[in-house]
Amino acid sequence: MAEEPLLRVESVTKSFGGVVAVSDISFEINRGDFLGIIGPNGSGKTTLVNLITGFVRADRGSIRFKGMEISGKRPYDIADLGISRTFQMVRLFYNLPAYKNLIIPLSSRRVKRLAAGSYGEKDDTAIDLLDDMGFERDSFVPYKPAGTLPHGYLKRLDLARAMALRPELLILDELFSGMSMSEVASTLPLIEKFHEEGITIVMVEHRLKELFNVASRIMVLNYGVKIAEGPPDEISQNPKVKEAYLGIEVEV
Numbered sequence: 001m002a003e004e005p006l007l008r009v010e011s012v013t014k015s016f017g018g019v020v021a022v023s024d025i026s027f028e029i030n031r032g033d034f035l036g037i038i039g040p041n042g043s044g045k046t047t048l049v050n051l052i053t054g055f056v057r058a059d060r061g062s063i064r065f066k067g068m069e070i071s072g073k074r075p076y077d078i079a080d081l082g083i084s085r086t087f088q089m090v091r092l093f094y095n096l097p098a099y100k101n102l103i104i105p106l107s108s109r110r111v112k113r114l115a116a117g118s119y120g121e122k123d124d125t126a127i128d129l130l131d132d133m134g135f136e137r138d139s140f141v142p143y144k145p146a147g148t149l150p151h152g153y154l155k156r157l158d159l160a161r162a163m164a165l166r167p168e169l170l171i172l173d174e175l176f177s178g179m180s181m182s183e184v185a186s187t188l189p190l191i192e193k194f195h196e197e198g199i200t201i202v203m204v205e206h207r208l209k210e211l212f213n214v215a216s217r218i219m220v221l222n223y224g225v226k227i228a229e230g231p232p233d234e235i236s237q238n239p240k241v242k243e244a245y246l247g248i249e250v251e252v
């Protein structure tokens with residue numbers, strides 16, 4: 001018998017008023033996959049992420065994680081099962097020191113359960129996580145109020161928040177948007193490291209060149225519809241994809 005995929009999305013549809021944001025989309029993700037999701041602005045990428053993570057409820061269809069129906073569950077309960085995500089528009093506690101933003105996920109049921117016995121000092125764990133994200137401890141960056149940090153740091157703080165939950169499936173919604181070239185260059189290897197450590201990754205991204213280099217499969221949305229899915233080299237040659245990106249270079 002074939003192994004149950006980690007995530008199985010079947011015929012999921014979501015409309016907002018007259019707009020069908022996600023239309024009858026189906027796909028599967030296996031453990032260890034690195035799936036890229038691309039599509040023009042407004043094509044339904046964030047809505048799909050919101051559907052999987054419980055921030056938006058599907059009108060129709062099924063979403064199963066490890067065989068369990070999660071469609072209709074709340075975000076906290078879905079995160080508890082091992083799916084975490086970053087936000088296109090980061091929402092953090094801007095008045096708190098950056099590292100304090102990690103205390104909520106580090107205090108979650110999931111982390112307590114997984115850390116059983118070796119539940120360390122949360123502040124130290126938070127600082128260690130930010131070390132991994134390149135927050136210069138020696139310059140006291142983790143201790144500065146989040147609101148005073150440049151945009152690229154906020155995106156990486158949001159990534160640290162998602163990683164603090166020890167996800168099995170990590171969904172990144174335009175992590176690189178607003179990051180400088182050097183921030184992208186230093187963040188990309190982190191994502192690859194998480195993947196090598198066994199985390200399954202879904203990456204929604206407009207930076208196609210970087211995405212096509214790391215993802216093993218690409219799914220393309222246009223007007224809420226899945227128009228293509230396949231290996232990066234195949235997708236970059238796909239005429240339907242080129243047409244959807246009218247004028248935007250899909251050469252990678």
Ligand SMILES: Nc1ncnc2c1ncn2[C@@H]1O[C@H](COP(=O)(O)OP(=O)(O)OP(=O)(O)O)[C@@H](O)[C@H]1O
Nearest residue numbers: 016019021039040041042043044045046047048088
């Ligand atoms: N909460 C909402 N209320 C009303 N309409 C919404 C809502 N969320 C999304 N939409 C609409 O659904 C469609 C898909 O939006 P979505 O944000 O999922 O696209 P996207 O692919 O993530 O776009 P972008 O690349 O700009 O981030 C758009 O037409 C958008 O206006």
Ligand SMILES: [Mg+2]
Nearest residue numbers: 045046047088
């Ligand atoms: Mg979006």
